[in-house]
Amino acid sequence: MEWNFKNGIPIYSQIIDEMTMRIASGQYKPGEKLPSVRDLAMDAGVNPNTMQRALAELERRELVFSERTSGRFVTKEETVLKGLHEELAKRYFEEFADKLRKIGMSGEDIADAVRRWLEDIKA
Amino acid sequence: MAIIEINNLTKEFGSLTALDCVALKLEKGQIVGLLGPNGSGKTTLIKILNGLLTPTAGNVTIDGMAPGVETKKIVAYLPDRNALPDYMTTDKLIGLYEDFFTDFNRAKAEQMIDDLGIDRNQVLKKMSKGTKEKLQLCLVMAREAEVYLLDEPIGGVDPATRDYILRTIISNYNQDAVVLISTHLIADIESVLDDVVFIKEGRVVLHKTAEEIREEKGESVDQLFREVFRC
Numbered sequence: 581m582e583w584n585f586k587n588g589i590p591i592y593s594q595i596i597d598e599m600t601m602r603i604a605s606g607q608y609k610p611g612e613k614l615p616s617v618r619d620l621a622m623d624a625g626v627n628p629n630t631m632q633r634a635l636a637e638l639e640r641r642e643l644v645f646s647e648r649t650s651g652r653f654v655t656k657e658e659t660v661l662k663g664l665h666e667e668l669a670k671r672y673f674e675e676f677a678d679k680l681r682k683i684g685m686s687g688e689d690i691a692d693a694v695r696r697w698l699e700d701i702k703a
Numbered sequence: 704m705a706i707i708e709i710n711n712l713t714k715e716f717g718s719l720t721a722l723d724c725v726a727l728k729l730e731k732g733q734i735v736g737l738l739g740p741n742g743s744g745k746t747t748l749i750k751i752l753n754g755l756l757t758p759t760a761g762n763v764t765i766d767g768m769a770p771g772v773e774t775k776k777i778v779a780y781l782p783d784r785n786a787l788p789d790y791m792t793t794d795k796l797i798g799l800y801e802d803f804f805t806d807f808n809r810a811k812a813e814q815m816i817d818d819l820g821i822d823r824n825q826v827l828k829k830m831s832k833g834t835k836e837k838l839q840l841c842l843v844m845a846r847e848a849e850v851y852l853l854d855e856p857i858g859g860v861d862p863a864t865r866d867y868i869l870r871t872i873i874s875n876y877n878q879d880a881v882v883l884i885s886t887h888l889i890a891d892i893e894s895v896l897d898d899v900v901f902i903k904e905g906r907v908v909l910h911k912t913a914e915e916i917r918e919e920k921g922e923s924v925d926q927l928f929r930e931v932f933r934c
Contacts, residue, residue: 587923590914
């Protein structure tokens with residue numbers, strides 16, 4: 581997948597988001613070994629120190645873990661992965677609801693619209 | 704520990720003050736952007752670090768030493784213009800670098816030269832401007848130096864080569880080396896920078912990490928540059 585960085589947002593937090601997405605979507609599978617910091621940095625076109633910092637943060641969030649000599653791996657903990665999905669879903673809902681509120685929809689309007697939309701796509 | 708120290712450095716050319724009391728410390732393990740508009744003093748500073756110019760006042764040290772024979776062993780320098788004999792072929796130039804620099808890694812140079820499709824038997828004189836620049840950069844980056852001083856490394860090359868060069872800088876990165884890149888093409892390189900130094904009319908007006916700039920100001924380094932140096 582392509583790395584695309586937006587202006588004016590710290591790159592390390594954008595890396596965290598992208599890596600989180602890759603883990604949540606299964607592009608990196610549970611237990612899979614991650615590429616080295618240098619390879620990831622080259623691929624993304626970013627400073628290796630920045631990549632290192634982002635991976636350290638992912639480690640702190642327990643999405644990845646490192647083994648002393650063999651490198652970094654994606655977590656196998658199902659609770660962590662489940663939590664990650666919930667967190668991402670919540671974030672997307674927030675963004676989505678935020679936009680709809682801006683065009684004047686109430687919580688109920690949104691819920692109705694979602695229900696109708698789901699029925700539409702089923703049909 | 705700072706590997707490059709610049710103390711109250713001033714350089715005058717007659718009545719022109721090119722550098723005005725510049726003080727900087729650069730640490731190992733960093734990729735630093737020396738950013739400023741044309742004529743702000745970037746090349747003068749890099750030339751002083753290479754011992755090609757002498758300061759009017761103040762001093763610089765590299766790994767504790769004044770610029771000279773000893774520092775040239777650990778400094779890989781890409782000048783702002785061609786400094787190689789132009790009658791030599793690529794292969795001869797590889798040989799020249801190998802003779803001059805004990806830290807030169809021939810295999811690495813050959814790899815880069817082949818990746819960029821540079822003809823090994825062509826003489827420098829016959830190469831296009833961009834190819835000359837690429838070749839010089841390959842030779843410089845193939846050294847396993849402690850300090851890389853790159854004066855406008857991406858100015859004359861196409862975007863695809865630019866990406867290759869940046870990837871080369873990243874892959875070459877190591878904890879014990881510092882890379883100083885002077886340029887005004889900020890958008891292209893800002894994602895690889897640790898530290899950013901803005902230089903304006905011979906003075907350092909800002910020295911921060913690139914991430915600090917994005918975090919504190921919500922701006923890219925490029926945007927901030929355009930603000931600071933608005934004409």
